[in-house]
Amino acid sequence: MALVCRVSADPASRSLRCQPVERRALGRDEVRVLVMFTSVNPIDVKRAAGYGRRVLSLLGAGGEELVLGNDFAGVVTEVGGDVPHVAVGDRVWGLVPTGPQGAHRSEVCVASRWVRPLPAGFPMASVAVLPYTFTTLWRSMKAVGLHEGQAAGCHVLVNGGGGALGQLAIQLLTRWGASVTAVCGAASSARCVSLGAKQVIDRHATRLSSLPSNCDATLNFGAWADEADVIGRLRPTALGHATTVHPLLGETDARGWLVGGLACWRAWRAMRARLSEVAPRARYAWTVFKPDEAAMDALQACLLSQPLVLEVAHRASFAHAESAFAHVASGQPTRAVLTAEI
Ligand SMILES: NC(=O)c1ccc[n+]([C@@H]2O[C@H](COP(=O)([O-])OP(=O)(O)OC[C@H]3O[C@@H](n4cnc5c(N)ncnc54)[C@H](OP(=O)(O)O)[C@@H]3O)[C@@H](O)[C@H]2O)c1
Numbered sequence: 001m002a003l004v005c006r007v008s009a010d011p012a013s014r015s016l017r018c019q020p021v022e023r024r025a026l027g028r029d030e031v032r033v034l035v036m037f038t039s040v041n042p043i044d045v046k047r048a049a050g051y052g053r054r055v056l057s058l059l060g061a062g063g064e065e066l067v068l069g070n071d072f073a074g075v076v077t078e079v080g081g082d083v084p085h086v087a088v089g090d091r092v093w094g095l096v097p098t099g100p101q102g103a104h105r106s107e108v109c110v111a112s113r114w115v116r117p118l119p120a121g122f123p124m125a126s127v128a129v130l131p132y133t134f135t136t137l138w139r140s141m142k143a144v145g146l147h148e149g150q151a152a153g154c155h156v157l158v159n160g161g162g163g164a165l166g167q168l169a170i171q172l173l174t175r176w177g178a179s180v181t182a183v184c185g186a187a188s189s190a191r192c193v194s195l196g197a198k199q200v201i202d203r204h205a206t207r208l209s210s211l212p213s214n215c216d217a218t219l220n221f222g223a224w225a226d227e228a229d230v231i232g233r234l235r236p237t238a239l240g241h242a243t244t245v246h247p248l249l250g251e252t253d254a255r256g257w258l259v260g261g262l263a264c265w266r267a268w269r270a271m272r273a274r275l276s277e278v279a280p281r282a283r284y285a286w287t288v289f290k291p292d293e294a295a296m297d298a299l300q301a302c303l304l305s306q307p308l309v310l311e312v313a314h315r316a317s318f319a320h321a322e323s324a325f326a327h328v329a330s331g332q333p334t335r336a337v338l339t340a341e342i
Pocket residue numbers: 041042043133136159160161162163164165166183184185186187188203221222223226244245287288289331332333
């Protein structure tokens with residue numbers, strides 16, 4: 001069974017429906033997993049409305065009807081001959097690379113490198129919301145040179161600190177000894193503090209440009225419109241800045257490969273120039289989600305030591321998937337999961 005999304009910019013024409021799918025043979029390096037929980041992320045809501053179509057079509061994920069979703073938790077039902085680290089019956093979590101398959105289905109077949117054993121005692125739903133967001137976070141931090149061995153004592157500003165990426169960033173960076181300033185709406189303030197943020201800035205009450213330029217790294221998970229002001233918070237010796245809210249997919253959708261591509265290049269160049277003014281040696285990155293084995297190993301290490309928290313506030317069966325998509329579309333700081341049962 002798969003949850004098939006009919007893609008449309010017009011909400012009235014958009015639909016989600018369950019559809020039986022044929023079982024395919026398993027490759028020697030693959031595992032078949034009975035999906036117990038699969039999460040809905042903002043990207044799924046956006047893709048349901050047509051976002052990213054042009055670029056994602058290069059990955060086989062740009063059609064009129066899509067199976068969305070990238071992360072899951074479930075039980076292994078079959079393993080290929082070359083798979084050493086999981087066995088039938090194991091509880092696992094994992095990632096489905098963006099492509100024709102999607103994770104919103106009752107059964108996924110994925111390369112074994114995108115699956116990890118679920119540590120004992122973990123609620124599957126709590127883990128199913130982590131892989132996609134954690135991997136994106138990991139890639140953005142890696143791009144600016146933020147890692148466990150070096151983050152202690154760093155001051156990091158996280159724009160969009162109240163969202164899922166921001167919440168994981170606050171937890172991870174705080175554990176590594178960094179001092180985090182979270183920029184978020186007032187409603188997210190208490191949550192950011194409880195997760196470890198040292199300072200919280202209400203984005204509706206304070207202009208980003210009025211904050212001091214004293215950060216070693218900045219992460220923009222909030223809005224592209226804030227990009228220049230977030231970069232402006234870096235100190236001259238800063239490591240760098242990464243953003244997940246860049247215009248790469250949106251501009252290409254709206255203006256095509258050539259004009260959209262040119263607009264992206266100009267936007268990238270303008271922000272790179274801004275960065276060079278404030279922090280000449282800093283790195284600049286537009287982060288794009290992609291499965292990453294090092295990120296999965298890091299998430300597994302977190303689960304085994306001190307789990308990361310991302311609240312699951314909504315659960316729905318595939319038959320009621322619209323409610324899960326509506327939950328995520330409403331911009332709440334919590335996540336939704338789907339179960340394959342009907
Ligand atoms: N490029 C990629 O591959 C990739 C991968 C993952 C995510 N993303 C994108 O990264 C962003 C963050 O992801 P997420 O999972 O953390 O999303 P999320 O859970 O929906 O959180 C986003 C948060 O940003 C804040 N926000 C909303 N509008 C804002 C604005 N105009 N200015 C500043 N902050 C604003 C909101 O929190 P407050 O109201 O509390 O401020 C919101 O909770 C999303 O846009 C997502 O689509 C991109």
